[in-house]
Amino acid sequence: MLLGSCYVALESSSAGAAPENGCFSNISTMTSERRLLRLATYMCPSLPVEYYEFLADYLETELNLRTVLLYDSRRPGPDSQRGDEERIDMAFVRTSTYIEKFRSSNKFKLLPASAATKHPVRGEVHGYFADIVVHRDVRNRVKEFLDLRGCKYAYASENSISSARQVLLTLKQMGENASFFSDIQASGNHMNSLEMVVAKKAEAAAVDSIALTNYLNRFYYQKAELHLQESWGPLPPHPILVNTNLPDEIQGQIERALLELHNKRRWAEQLASFGVTRFCKTSSDIYFEAVELMENTKSLSLGITYY
Numbered sequence: 001m002l003l004g005s006c007y008v009a010l011e012s013s014s015a016g017a018a019p020e021n022g023c024f025s026n027i028s029t030m031t032s033e034r035r036l037l038r039l040a041t042y043m044c045p046s047l048p049v050e051y052y053e054f055l056a057d058y059l060e061t062e063l064n065l066r067t068v069l070l071y072d073s074r075r076p077g078p079d080s081q082r083g084d085e086e087r088i089d090m091a092f093v094r095t096s097t098y099i100e101k102f103r104s105s106n107k108f109k110l111l112p113a114s115a116a117t118k119h120p121v122r123g124e125v126h127g128y129f130a131d132i133v134v135h136r137d138v139r140n141r142v143k144e145f146l147d148l149r150g151c152k153y154a155y156a157s158e159n160s161i162s163s164a165r166q167v168l169l170t171l172k173q174m175g176e177n178a179s180f181f182s183d184i185q186a187s188g189n190h191m192n193s194l195e196m197v198v199a200k201k202a203e204a205a206a207v208d209s210i211a212l213t214n215y216l217n218r219f220y221y222q223k224a225e226l227h228l229q230e231s232w233g234p235l236p237p238h239p240i241l242v243n244t245n246l247p248d249e250i251q252g253q254i255e256r257a258l259l260e261l262h263n264k265r266r267w268a269e270q271l272a273s274f275g276v277t278r279f280c281k282t283s284s285d286i287y288f289e290a291v292e293l294m295e296n297t298k299s300l301s302l303g304i305t306y307y
Helices: 029-033 049-063 095-102 161-173 190-198 209-218 220-225 248-263 265-272 284-296
Strands: 007-011 036-041 066-072 090-092 108-110 113-119 123-125 128-135 152-155 183-186 204-208 226-235 240-243 276-281
Touching (some): 036 049, 049 066, 049 248, 095 108, 095 161, 113 128, 113 209, 128 190, 128 209, 152 161, 152 190, 161 190, 161 204, 161 284, 190 204, 190 226, 204 209, 209 220, 209 226, 220 226, 248 276, 265 276
Parallel strands (some): 036 090, 152 183, 152 204
Antiparallel strands (some): 007 066, 113 276, 128 226
């Protein structure tokens, strides 16, 4: 079950297990002395916590380090005022959070590895798409985005790249604004947006394509209620941050482990079940277009009613 506002620690159960295929078997003294790796995700419940539990288990096995996973749906990322840099080694955050809070941070930096995903229509991409989803009752009259004029629209949050910023830019390029929709509701997360469409509280929503994949995997019986109208992107992959105080050796081992994950059959099959195919090398350059998107829409708002 996906949880709402929470701050929970989950401890992986495979501490001390031998790394698969002997990967990282020569653990250095520095690594051996540091027996705990503390992960945190700020992506739930839009993305399933089971995905991050899986990554925690994998890293624990490969690095032979006990892992603890924190997940917090109340905040966008590590909070220095709460001393999070003292208790978090690695964080999974939204692109907007990375751009606004951590692109120039001296506390956390970008891990040069991020996820490639498999989209049902667009195929594999290093990143994801903004999927425009409509209820089946309106699919026959909605042939393109313009046909959504006057509909009831749901989105995750104001700073969401896929459900708010990309939509605002598209409306701006069309010479439109938020009044294009008859009613706009902020759901709080992508899962809620999809539920609102299914329940006919909204006729359309823009959601993270990874969220849609996982929603349909879990609630497969709702597939007939939803229609994927179009997909925008690709958008850059969700950033992974590492604490700048984490030893370089461990940072390198984390990076290599993720980049090699798809070559390990048992782990790769589990990874694919979340709509992720592999991890690829990345850098801050891949976020330049997202930075421009945030800049071009900073004065725009969807003018929402909270759900």
